[in-house]
Amino acid sequence: KNEVEQSPQNLTAQEGEFITINCSYSVGISALHWLQQHPGGGIVSLFMLSSGKKKHGRLIATINIQEKHSSLHITASHPRDSAVYICAVPIEGGSQGNLIFGKGTKLSVKP
Amino acid sequence: DGGITQSPKYLFRKEGQNVTLSCEQNLNHDAMYWYRQDPGQGLRLIYYSQIVNDFQKGDIAEGYSVSREKKESFPLTVTSAQKNPTAFYLCASSRMNVVAETQYFGPGTRLLVL
Numbered sequence: 001k002n003e004v005e006q007s008p009q010n011l012t013a014q015e016g017e018f019i020t021i022n023c024s025y026s027v028g029i030s031a032l033h034w035l036q037q038h039p040g041g042g043i044v045s046l047f048m049l050s051s052g053k054k055k056h057g058r059l060i061a062t063i064n065i066q067e068k069h070s071s072l073h074i075t076a077s078h079p080r081d082s083a084v085y086i087c088a089v090p091i092e093g094g095s096q097g098n099l100i101f102g103k104g105t106k107l108s109v110k111p
Numbered sequence: 112d113g114g115i116t117q118s119p120k121y122l123f124r125k126e127g128q129n130v131t132l133s134c135e136q137n138l139n140h141d142a143m144y145w146y147r148q149d150p151g152q153g154l155r156l157i158y159y160s161q162i163v164n165d166f167q168k169g170d171i172a173e174g175y176s177v178s179r180e181k182k183e184s185f186p187l188t189v190t191s192a193q194k195n196p197t198a199f200y201l202c203a204s205s206r207m208n209v210v211a212e213t214q215y216f217g218p219g220t221r222l223l224v225l
């Protein structure tokens with residue numbers, strides 16, 4: 001059974017700081033998802049990656065398949081980045097598109 | 112605008128009552144999903160559907176039922192058999208139920224028990 005662990009659980013930063021959120025998983029996967037959950041509850045997909053690095057604006061996601069680890073970085077953080085960031089990977093042995101989710105990292109960026 | 116809508120935003124259930132949460136998508140996606148989110152926990156899969164007229168149980172299907180009579184609609188019924196229904200419910204869809212497909216989420220419904 002694949003397990004997903006995120007760290008830290010909570011993160012408080014000052015505006016402008018560089019943020020790193022980590023995700024580790026226990027079995028081999030072919031793709032990993034990073035999601036953002038806004039305070040109101042809505043979830044947006046940020047990245048899906050299977051190797052290397054992806055960048056979108058101030059967000060960068062990296063994955064190391066051998067080490068079973070992914071990181072989400074936010075450069076020049078801003079209060080509007082305050083949200084819960086969730087990592088998700090495919091369920092081992094399940095229907096291929098089904099995901100198992102980490103518990104999330106709650107980020108608060110102070111002005 | 113394409114997207115997923117869920118209604119209502121808040122729902123109150125009396126003990127012994129069945130309630131139905133609506134989920135509609137106009138993305139022409141084949142696959143749809145229902146998740147439950149509890150404080151401090153990751154999303155957990157309740158049911159999923161890979162195609163119209165087909166659906167499968169997820170990890171926590173007990174006390175829930177679904178239907179998929181139309182491609183765009185995937186309603187979830189929380190039955191009286193679900194003893195702890197208070198949670199945030201999220202519906203999602205993807206083009207297909209395969210690896211490396213992005214899931215698109217609705218805004219969620221918060222269910223509270225009176």
